Amino acid sequence: MMMTTIRTSLEQERIRDVWKYRRLMVLLAIVLVVLAILFLTVGKYSITPIEALRIVFGRVIGLTQDWDAMSENLVFGLRLPRVIAAMLVGAALSIAGAVFQGIFKNPLVSPDFLGVSAGACVGAAVAILLSLGPAFVQTFAFAGGLLAVLLTVSIPALLRNHSNIMLVLSGIIVGGVMMSILGFLKYVADPETQLASITYWQMGSFSYIRMDSLLAVLPTIVIPIIILFAISWWIDVLSLGEREARTLGVNVGRMRGFAMFCATLLTASAVCVAGTIGWIGLVIPHFARMMVGPSNTRLIPTSCLLGAIFMLVVDTATRTIAPMEMPVSILTGIIGAPFYAWLLYKQRMYLN
Amino acid sequence: MASETSKIIDVDDLSFRYPNGDRDVLSDVSFTVGPGEILSILGPNGSGKSTLLDCLASLRRPSAGTILVVGHNITTMSQREIARVIGYVPQIHIPAFSYRVLDFVLMGRAPNIGFLQKPGDEDIERAYNALEEVGITHLAQRNYLDISGGERQQTTIARAICQQPRVILFDEPTAHLDYGNQHRILTLIKHLSEHGFTVVITTHNPDHALLLGGNTAILSRQGTLTCGRSDEMLTEERLQELYGLDLRITHVPQAHRIACLAPTLVD
Numbered sequence: 001m002m003m004t005t006i007r008t009s010l011e012q013e014r015i016r017d018v019w020k021y022r023r024l025m026v027l028l029a030i031v032l033v034v035l036a037i038l039f040l041t042v043g044k045y046s047i048t049p050i051e052a053l054r055i056v057f058g059r060v061i062g063l064t065q066d067w068d069a070m071s072e073n074l075v076f077g078l079r080l081p082r083v084i085a086a087m088l089v090g091a092a093l094s095i096a097g098a099v100f101q102g103i104f105k106n107p108l109v110s111p112d113f114l115g116v117s118a119g120a121c122v123g124a125a126v127a128i129l130l131s132l133g134p135a136f137v138q139t140f141a142f143a144g145g146l147l148a149v150l151l152t153v154s155i156p157a158l159l160r161n162h163s164n165i166m167l168v169l170s171g172i173i174v175g176g177v178m179m180s181i182l183g184f185l186k187y188v189a190d191p192e193t194q195l196a197s198i199t200y201w202q203m204g205s206f207s208y209i210r211m212d213s214l215l216a217v218l219p220t221i222v223i224p225i226i227i228l229f230a231i232s233w234w235i236d237v238l239s240l241g242e243r244e245a246r247t248l249g250v251n252v253g254r255m256r257g258f259a260m261f262c263a264t265l266l267t268a269s270a271v272c273v274a275g276t277i278g279w280i281g282l283v284i285p286h287f288a289r290m291m292v293g294p295s296n297t298r299l300i301p302t303s304c305l306l307g308a309i310f311m312l313v314v315d316t317a318t319r320t321i322a323p324m325e326m327p328v329s330i331l332t333g334i335i336g337a338p339f340y341a342w343l344l345y346k347q348r349m350y351l352n
Numbered sequence: 353m354a355s356e357t358s359k360i361i362d363v364d365d366l367s368f369r370y371p372n373g374d375r376d377v378l379s380d381v382s383f384t385v386g387p388g389e390i391l392s393i394l395g396p397n398g399s400g401k402s403t404l405l406d407c408l409a410s411l412r413r414p415s416a417g418t419i420l421v422v423g424h425n426i427t428t429m430s431q432r433e434i435a436r437v438i439g440y441v442p443q444i445h446i447p448a449f450s451y452r453v454l455d456f457v458l459m460g461r462a463p464n465i466g467f468l469q470k471p472g473d474e475d476i477e478r479a480y481n482a483l484e485e486v487g488i489t490h491l492a493q494r495n496y497l498d499i500s501g502g503e504r505q506q507t508t509i510a511r512a513i514c515q516q517p518r519v520i521l522f523d524e525p526t527a528h529l530d531y532g533n534q535h536r537i538l539t540l541i542k543h544l545s546e547h548g549f550t551v552v553i554t555t556h557n558p559d560h561a562l563l564l565g566g567n568t569a570i571l572s573r574q575g576t577l578t579c580g581r582s583d584e585m586l587t588e589e590r591l592q593e594l595y596g597l598d599l600r601i602t603h604v605p606q607a608h609r610i611a612c613l614a615p616t617l618v619d
Contacts, residue, residue, distance in 0.1 A: 007480055010492045014454065014476075017493075105448035233470040237459050239449055244442060247409050248515070249435025249463035293495075294449035297470055 021298055024291065028305040035309060036087065039316045040079050047071050056080065076211070082319075083312065085209040088221050089274050090284075090311025092266040094303040095228055097281030098288065099263040102235040102296050103256055104164050107289075111267040111281035114171045114260075118178030119148020120271040125185040125198045137201070138213060138272045142220075145268035148174050153260075162253075203327030204275035206315050213273075220269040224262035228300055235259060235296040277311075278329050279336030284310060286343045359420070360437075360519050360550045361385040361408065366417035368403055368575075377403050379575040381417070385519070390541070390551045390566030392582065394558055396594065399571040401554040405521050408552065409440045422518070435463035439512035439520040443527050444504050450497035453507050457482055460514030482514035485547075486540060502533030509540060513549075520544065522553040526560065538563055558591055558599070558612045570594060586612065 040052040047055075055067055055075045065072075096111035112118070123144020127137040155170035156162055182202075189195040228235075234255055237245050245252050270277070288302040314335065318326045361384065368378040377400040385391050395401045406412040407419060410426055419426040421437050439460075460482065461475040471479075483489045486506045491499055496507065505525060512520045522541065526534040538560055545551045545566070555561060561568045561582050568586055569579040572594075578585070591599045591612065598615045 006489050007484070007492075010454075010489065011480070013493055102449075107448065230468045233465070234462075234467075236451065236455070237462050240447060240459065243411055244440075246411060246431055247435060247438075247440035247442075248459060249430075249432035251431055289449075294451055295455050 021292055025301060025305065028302070028309065032087065032305055032309050032312070035312055036083050039083055039312060040075055042316055042320055043074075043079065045070075045074060047075070081209045081211045081214045082206050082315065085206050085214050085273055086311045086315040087308040088214075088218075089206075089270040089277065090280060090307040090309070091225065091304045092221050092270040092307075093277065093281040093311075094284035094288070094307025095225060095300055096263040096266040096270075098285035098296065098299050098303040099228055099235060099259055100281075101285055102239045102299075103259055103263075104168070105239050105241060106164075106168075107286065108282075109168075110278075111263065112271075112276070113168065113175075114152045114264065115148035115174035115178055116145040116264060116267040117271050117276040118175045118182065119151075120145035120268060121198075121202050121276060122178050122181050122185065123147075124201050124272075124275070125182055125189070128194050128197050128201070129185060129189055131194075134208060135213060135216075138216070141272035142217075142268050145271055146264070148178055149264050149268075200327060201275045204277040204329045204332075205318075205325070205327050206274050207319070207325055209273065217269045217273055220265050224265045225304065228259065228262050228266075229304075231255075231259060232296040232300045235300075236294075239294075239296075274328065276329065277332055279332045279340070280307060280310060283336045283340045283343065286340065286347075290343065290346060358386065359384040360387055360422055361552070362420040362423075363408075364418045364420070366404075366407065366414050366419065368400065368407060368412065369415045376415070376575050378407075378414070378571075378577075381571075381575070381577040383569055383577060383579040385550055385552060385567075387518070387550055388545060388548055390545045390553070390564050391579075392561035392564055392566065392568045393552065393554045393571060394556075394561055394568060394594065395554075395571030396573055397556075399573055400575050401571055402523055404571070404577075405440075405523050405552065405554055408519075409438055409521055410434050432463050435515065435517070437518050439515045439517035441505075441508050441512050441520060441522045441525055443523050443525075444501055444508070444529075447496065450495040452492070453488070453494050453496060453499065454479055454483070454492040456496050456507055457510045457514050460511040460516075463515060478516075479510075479514050482510040485513055486510040502529050502536065505529060505533070505537055506540070509537075509544075513544070517549075519550040519552060522551065524554050524556065526555065526557070534560075558586055558595075562586055562601075562610055562612055583610070 037049055037052060041047050041049050051067055051071065052075055054063055055072050058065065093111055100109045100111055100113065101107050120141040123140035123142070124137050127140035152171045152174045153167070155173065156166040159166065186195055186198055189198055234250065237248055237250055238252065238256055238259070242252050284307045285299065285303050288299050288306050292298040292302045314331045315328060318328055318331055364382050366378055366381040367376050369376045381404065393401050393404065403412060407414050410431065421429065421434065426434065457479040458471045458475060461471050461478065465471060465475070480489065480492070483492055486509055488503060488506050488510065491503060491507065496504065499507070525537050525541065529537065541551055541553060542564060565582055567579060568582040569577050570585060570590060571577050586601060588599060588601050600613045601610060602613060604611045
């Protein structure tokens, strides 16, 4: 009898906890939507939230057009793609960070440690040097990112050493080589025009986002996110380590490779949309873990929403705070690094 | 085949050598374990106890010989198929993330959960049952890093129960535990074997093998294995040779059992 009552009360506690989590998810989703609409109205040319809503949904619900073409152009051509891109990139980098941290049992891993960002920078720089258009810059960046990861995972395979530390070291090697190549490319770039674009791209920006280029990367962001939501529980099992996961019946090589592939696609897509953006993939999963605990079934959705909110706020700040637009990485670093220090302070008892 | 399937584990002429090793860690090891039996594996440091357990869990591939698990050759089985028959309780270690005890135990359901699925209500029910069997239901909502070493070991055992295999392998389950917790874990292992689980355990303490009863296998420094009933295997001569100590096996009336006692510390 005693036993059953303990169990019932614990089960009630668990269910209360589940509802607490669901309420948090709804709250974060509401915050995200409200901010997204609000930020459509912010900028040098301001419009009211109602007007923004009417413009966005006007066509869908068949309103007669009583706003000027310039507002419509501004909302559809510039701000809406930008707001969507910021949310997607924030979500992608945060989820990728959470997944990599889980797979590698290491809360200090960030989504670009396999060399994705460095490889993407090289790809983008090559396209800029060849004076190719923005679409090519994006494609080259994506290809460069994937190529770098391919190199990173093939070094341990060649050395027949599949330990995690080997992969991390391999990522450092490939990242180092890529940064040197990037340095060389910057050295030979035309300092008047090309060098500035490379540097600007490297520091991350959403200012070149257009709807068509956004649509091009939409599948490689949305599909991996859906898959990672679906396999989130298995990332918990993987985080126990290779041996334990195997004794629980997991084909570790296949499952880990699959999750890594999805997380790499997310990172590469994010980088090719907005350049390299630091800190967010490291900080947001930590923050999410503090809110909902380490279980990936909750951590991944929470990181997704928090990352989208954070990136949206930061991007809006970069285009409104100063008269000249700032690269995103400057703000993510200024906000992210001290925030990370604060998180470490809060979690200090769990780190040794 | 019929005679083989009556054994849960049937190891035949198993040898193991590390890729760059110059000698066999395990050499022509043969033994069988029947349903509900307990097998304690004793051996000096470096004799290959953990390696043998790793081979049984398919974490390592033997250099030679065969392992049959319920009549099937282990090399032809998938990791998932093996996990449905063999559970594994590793030595206590600190995981990178502090999962809830209930969530940790739920991971034992992995061999029965589909690729795109998550554990459901039935799985949670089974996890609670496993916690109850170990007697740690009250820990369900606690964090893994906030509980004691003994409780962590109990939690890992609950996970193995939740997995519902036929055999549970224990790798030095009493290592790093205080005296009371060592005894409690052994009691739990005995209880599991009485409830139908087959148990294979490695230990450094011959007294633990005596307490558990069942069968004992002794691994020598050369990697050979002798196996038999615990009371017949654990003789003074064997243990003296194994550990190089003047050990005594004697009945201790106050404890109502046969115990293994070490000599005084004078040389």
